[in-house]
Amino acid sequence: MRRAFADLHLMPDLSSVEQTRQMFLKASALGYRLIATPLPTSFSENHIQRLRGISQETALDFASRLDLKPKTPKELLYHLRKFRRKFEIIAVICESKTVARQAAKDHRVDLLNFPALDPHKRFFDKAEAELASKSLAALEIDIKPLITLKGSSKIRLLSALRREASIAKDFHMPIVISSGATTELLMRKPLEIAALTSLFDLDRSMAVDAVSKNPLAIVKRNREKLSPNFIAPGIRLIRRGSDCHES
Amino acid sequence: MKVKRRYLALKIDSTEKFDSREFMDAVWSAFLRLYGEYGASRVGLALIDYDAEKKFAIIRVTHTETTKVRAAVASITEIMAKPAAVHVLKVSGTLRALRKKINASGRF
Numbered sequence: 001m002r003r004a005f006a007d008l009h010l011m012p013d014l015s016s017v018e019q020t021r022q023m024f025l026k027a028s029a030l031g032y033r034l035i036a037t038p039l040p041t042s043f044s045e046n047h048i049q050r051l052r053g054i055s056q057e058t059a060l061d062f063a064s065r066l067d068l069k070p071k072t073p074k075e076l077l078y079h080l081r082k083f084r085r086k087f088e089i090i091a092v093i094c095e096s097k098t099v100a101r102q103a104a105k106d107h108r109v110d111l112l113n114f115p116a117l118d119p120h121k122r123f124f125d126k127a128e129a130e131l132a133s134k135s136l137a138a139l140e141i142d143i144k145p146l147i148t149l150k151g152s153s154k155i156r157l158l159s160a161l162r163r164e165a166s167i168a169k170d171f172h173m174p175i176v177i178s179s180g181a182t183t184e185l186l187m188r189k190p191l192e193i194a195a196l197t198s199l200f201d202l203d204r205s206m207a208v209d210a211v212s213k214n215p216l217a218i219v220k221r222n223r224e225k226l227s228p229n230f231i232a233p234g235i236r237l238i239r240r241g242s243d244c245h246e247s
Numbered sequence: 248m249k250v251k252r253r254y255l256a257l258k259i260d261s262t263e264k265f266d267s268r269e270f271m272d273a274v275w276s277a278f279l280r281l282y283g284e285y286g287a288s289r290v291g292l293a294l295i296d297y298d299a300e301k302k303f304a305i306i307r308v309t310h311t312e313t314t315k316v317r318a319a320v321a322s323i324t325e326i327m328a329k330p331a332a333v334h335v336l337k338v339s340g341t342l343r344a345l346r347k348k349i350n351a352s353g354r355f
Contacts, residue, residue: 030334146322147322147324150280184260185260185261185324185330185331185332186324186332187332188321188332188334189321189334189335191317191335192317192318192320192321192334192335193321195315195317195318195321196318196321196322198314198315198318199281199318204314
């Protein structure tokens with residue numbers, strides 16, 4: 001069976017339906033099966049349905065995603081309580097160490113993302129990885145800065161990514177590689193993205209899993225949890241109503 | 248010992264047209280930026296076919312360096328200071344098999 005690929009961080013300008021459609025078409029042409037786009041919290045269910053409609057036209061599966069950028073752990077907890085059941089993927093952009101720690105240990109967080117441009121704000125370390133490995137959160141790495149940065153800032157980023165990928169591997173923490181693309185020309189094929197990860201020494205099988213198995217597993221797990229039939233991990237309602245006999 | 252090679256079919260994604268020299272300059276400079284002169288000396292990069300109209304190219308590389316070439320090609324964001332991206336369509340061990348694969352997929 002052919003492997004399915006996913007890009008969980010496609011960032012079209014949502015105010016432009018045409019650009020969104022073009023980017024979805026491109027994702028489909030490049031070989032993706034599932035995409036996710038960060039949505040504003042003000043987005044209504046109608047907006048989400050419209051995006052799902054566009055993705056269906058382009059033969060793609062669409063997952064709703066929320067990027068949280070809290071200043072304090074308390075703010076993160078507040079947002080998680082408020083939005084967890086409304087979005088299929090919750091990513092936390094960690095801009096402080098306390099937020100990074102809270103995000104890593106909270107099982108409601110799916111993705112940990114760190115700012116690419118400031119190496120001092122990359123708080124991913126062994127303690128973070130240990131916490132995240134227990135809570136099933138994955139480390140998300142965007143490819144956009146890797147192809148747009150030049151010179152010393154790119155060198156610093158590659159060095160940080162090499163260290164982080166090695167820590168994540170040691171603690172068996174899943175890695176998700178996303179495009180972070182804001183335009184069509186910044187989108188790449190899944191295997192091109194996997195090749196780019198060789199720049200920070202991610203081995204090929206891990207790299208391919210990071211654009212296929214790992215992101216798809218997150219979406220599958222969350223869809224199951226958000227389903228009305230979900231009771232607890234491994235337990236779900238399989239039948240209800242008049243055909244269900246009471247003993 | 249015979250050096251194994253890989254042939255890569257590439258598609259240039261841009262609104263502009265470029266000639267073969269401009270295209271290869273972009274590929275070489277992307278490779279040099281990522282892997283330096285030592286890495287570039289091992290890649291065995293050569294342009295086999297180029298169609299400016301169809302924005303299509305075939306390059307040949309040493310087979311051990313294929314991933315590096317894929318990464319270098321993926322890191323191209325402009326050619327001659329004009330926005331562009333380059334995608335790998337197919338990879339094959341022989342030119343004949345590559346052309347067969349491209350014809351079968353019907354993609355240029």
